[in-house]
Amino acid sequence: MTTTGTDRILLAHGGGGQLTEELLRDHILPRLNNDVLAELGDSANLTVGSKSLCFTTDSYVVKPLFFNGGDIGKLAVCGTVNDLAVAGAKPVALAMSMIIEEGFEFAQLEKILASIGEGARQNDVAIVTGDTKTVEAGSADKIFINTAGIGVRLGGVDLGFDKIAVGDKILINGTIGDHGMTIISQREDIKFQSQLSSDCAGLASLTCRLLQESGGIRFMRDPTRGGLAATLNEIAKATGLSIEIREADIPINPVVQAAADMLGFDVLNIANEGKFVAIVSSEAVDSCLEICRDHPLGKEANVIGQVTESTDTPSVELATKIGGRRIVQMPYGRELPRIC
Amino acid sequence: MLERIHNAQGLIDSACRKLGRQINIMEVCGTHTVAIFRNGIRSILPKTLKLLSGPGCPVCVTDQSYIDIVLQLADREDCLIATYGDMIRVPGEKGSLETRSAKANVKVVLSTEDALQLAKDNPGKTVVFVAVGFETTTPATAVVVKEAAEQAVENFYILAGHKLVVPAMCALVSEKNHNIDAFLCPGHVSAIIGYGAFAEVVDAFSRPCVVAGFEPVQIVEGLAEICRQLADGKAQLKSVYKAVVTETGNVSAQKAIAECFEPADGYWRGLGKIPKSTLRLKDKYSRFDAFKRFGLIETPSEDTTGCRCGEVLCGLIDPQQCGLFETKCTARTPIGPCMVSSEGACAAWYKYGRDKKT
Ligand code: SF4
Numbered sequence: 001m002t003t004t005g006t007d008r009i010l011l012a013h014g015g016g017g018q019l020t021e022e023l024l025r026d027h028i029l030p031r032l033n034n035d036v037l038a039e040l041g042d043s044a045n046l047t048v049g050s051k052s053l054c055f056t057t058d059s060y061v062v063k064p065l066f067f068n069g070g071d072i073g074k075l076a077v078c079g080t081v082n083d084l085a086v087a088g089a090k091p092v093a094l095a096m097s098m099i100i101e102e103g104f105e106f107a108q109l110e111k112i113l114a115s116i117g118e119g120a121r122q123n124d125v126a127i128v129t130g131d132t133k134t135v136e137a138g139s140a141d142k143i144f145i146n147t148a149g150i151g152v153r154l155g156g157v158d159l160g161f162d163k164i165a166v167g168d169k170i171l172i173n174g175t176i177g178d179h180g181m182t183i184i185s186q187r188e189d190i191k192f193q194s195q196l197s198s199d200c201a202g203l204a205s206l207t208c209r210l211l212q213e214s215g216g217i218r219f220m221r222d223p224t225r226g227g228l229a230a231t232l233n234e235i236a237k238a239t240g241l242s243i244e245i246r247e248a249d250i251p252i253n254p255v256v257q258a259a260a261d262m263l264g265f266d267v268l269n270i271a272n273e274g275k276f277v278a279i280v281s282s283e284a285v286d287s288c289l290e291i292c293r294d295h296p297l298g299k300e301a302n303v304i305g306q307v308t309e310s311t312d313t314p315s316v317e318l319a320t321k322i323g324g325r326r327i328v329q330m331p332y333g334r335e336l337p338r339i340c
Numbered sequence: 341m342l343e344r345i346h347n348a349q350g351l352i353d354s355a356c357r358k359l360g361r362q363i364n365i366m367e368v369c370g371t372h373t374v375a376i377f378r379n380g381i382r383s384i385l386p387k388t389l390k391l392l393s394g395p396g397c398p399v400c401v402t403d404q405s406y407i408d409i410v411l412q413l414a415d416r417e418d419c420l421i422a423t424y425g426d427m428i429r430v431p432g433e434k435g436s437l438e439t440r441s442a443k444a445n446v447k448v449v450l451s452t453e454d455a456l457q458l459a460k461d462n463p464g465k466t467v468v469f470v471a472v473g474f475e476t477t478t479p480a481t482a483v484v485v486k487e488a489a490e491q492a493v494e495n496f497y498i499l500a501g502h503k504l505v506v507p508a509m510c511a512l513v514s515e516k517n518h519n520i521d522a523f524l525c526p527g528h529v530s531a532i533i534g535y536g537a538f539a540e541v542v543d544a545f546s547r548p549c550v551v552a553g554f555e556p557v558q559i560v561e562g563l564a565e566i567c568r569q570l571a572d573g574k575a576q577l578k579s580v581y582k583a584v585v586t587e588t589g590n591v592s593a594q595k596a597i598a599e600c601f602e603p604a605d606g607y608w609r610g611l612g613k614i615p616k617s618t619l620r621l622k623d624k625y626s627r628f629d630a631f632k633r634f635g636l637i638e639t640p641s642e643d644t645t646g647c648r649c650g651e652v653l654c655g656l657i658d659p660q661q662c663g664l665f666e667t668k669c670t671a672r673t674p675i676g677p678c679m680v681s682s683e684g685a686c687a688a689w690y691k692y693g694r695d696k697k698t
Pocket of ligand 1: 646647648652662663664666676677678680686
């Protein structure tokens with residue numbers, strides 16, 4: 001039995017929240033730990049000869065396979081590209097494995113492969129090796145994709161939790177919650193689903209430019225599962241510092257907000273697939289913002305808060321639009337739509 | 341928006357000064373509870389104004405015996421349980437729907453239509469829809485029962501657990517030791533039943549009832565209206581949610597409910613048995629009644645976990661006064677339904693309210 005009171009894996013263990021953290025801490029790390037893994041970054045930092053490399057992997061299981069703004073193929077490329085990008089690397093090559101359920105239609109596979117190809121081209125990476133496996137009908141849900149990626153760390157770039165200091169600013173490159181609400185709305189068949197679109201995009205062109213043209217960037221992460229709330233809580237926990245964000249400054253598409261309100265979700269907890277959070281020194285923040293807004297993937301970029309001294313336990317606090325304050329918790333793992 | 345908030349805040353402040361005592365306003369609805377926390381509204385109110393979270397979260401007020409019945413049905417090989425997501429983590433005596441191994445026969449649905457479809461898709465199984473919720477969700481259940489009757493879907497049943505808001509409010513203020521000065525009434529429910537339905541609470545118990553929507557402005561303005569009435573020594577029925585809520589409500593939804601259901605005495609967590617407060621299927625539709633189909637009887641059961649949800653729901657204690665809060669009962673390891681439900685008071689305190697002025 002674990003602290004969750006279950007001897008089995010729950011869906012919430014994969015939700016990116018507290019349960020995912022526990023799975024890692026109680027089960028994976030005790031058996032597999034080493035210095036590189038212990039950093040628990042989006043990518044592993046490796047030094048091979050004189051080269052500084054970043055290496056990462058991620059698996060993609062999404063329902064529906066095709067959604068407004070993307071599909072599982074695009075996601076599999078962009079997600080892995082983004083893990084490299086926020087580690088301060090320029091992605092070079094990807095490996096890809098597919099697990100396909102018997103009976104899966106070729107037409108759908110072709111569509112997915114086409115968007116993988118398109119995604120790779122757009123992000124200037126090559127799929128250089130791969131594998132396919134098929135399993136009996138019922139042993140997998142249509143198709144699962146795993147990608148691994150390798151990138152070269154940009155010269156002079158040194159990002160990490162330990163670089164973050166009180167007074168640093170928090171920057172995001174655009175609206176939050178778009179991907180998660182698109183998926184949920186399509187899954188739950190919400191009527192305004194057609195107005196929602198995933199933000200799924202590869203961020204390397206923007207992050208590389210940012211890192212090359214501006215100093216003062218301390219840390220970056222892509223707020224995927226668990227959303228902005230999970231990412232900021234991870235930062236607070238790892239640094240021992242608190243974070244203050246301002247609701248009025250967080251870019252949110254009104255339709256995303258409406259969908260979230262309807263289902264009782266907190267947009268801060270909803271997944272993104274084309275966003276990064278950057279912690280930036282206060283001196284560099286204006287130029288970073290300018291660079292972002294000048295790029296197609298950062299038009300709605302904004303500074304949403306800052307790193308503050310923590311009084312007792314490090315926490316993330318939200319200054320609400322109406323002048324109130326509240327805590328932003330680490331999401332539990334899996335948000336459930338409410339009843340009414 | 342900020343200007344309206346500031347105006348309302350000003351009204352609240354001066355009314356509270358005039359009153360010179362602690363006042364307790366109960367927000368009946370779980371959606372209000374969440375909106376209040378999410379927007380940090382408690383942090384902008386004077387210290388003498390206390391908000392109590394009421395019995396308006398459908399999962400929370402569902403009696404333990406009902407939940408145990410659902411779990412019992414989930415153990416049957418021949419049953420498929422269709423439930424709204426909120427219910428799956430509510431713990432019963434032997435685990436919850438989520439942790440149970442036979443989870444394959446528990447399906448989360450977002451609409452009653454999905455539940456009916458599940459029955460059509462699985463003709464070999466008996467599909468039981470866990471029908472909980474207030475007047476907001478009841479019309480959808482009624483519609484699907486009628487549909488099932490028209491289409492002669494043989495294997496579809498509902499476990500009727502729908503509840504009525506007004507009898508619960510009356511029960512609360514009938515208690516000797518209650519501490520409720522006024523009610524902030526739920527917008528969604530009022531859109532169905534009409535704000536006129538709360539007249540009973542105002543007339544019989546002299547408690548101001550103000551209906552508000554879920555935008556922070558409306559909530560704060562609703563609270564301001566209540567404070568004004570209290571300071572003037574009045575108790576009136578008002579709606580600050582005029583765009584959506586009328587005095588008579590949604591008549592066709594009320595008709596749909598009346599067609600299928602009739603009020604019956606029923607058990608509530610914390611409140612016990614309340615006369616004419618739950619809905620049961622009318623005889624005409626009794627063949628869809630899962631209680632009858634399986635010969636089940638709801639008998640109030642003792643909660644032995646030490647969970648104090650009942651008192652929380654009645655506004656008698658704050659979640660933090662429950663000894664299990666944050667220690668044994670957390671979002672990950674919920675002990676009572678008020679922590680499980682996303683709209684439960686304990687979950688809202690845990691998620692948004694800890695370590696801060698609340
Ligand atoms: S904190 Fe947990 S145990 Fe205590 S009343 Fe709330 S739900 Fe029940």
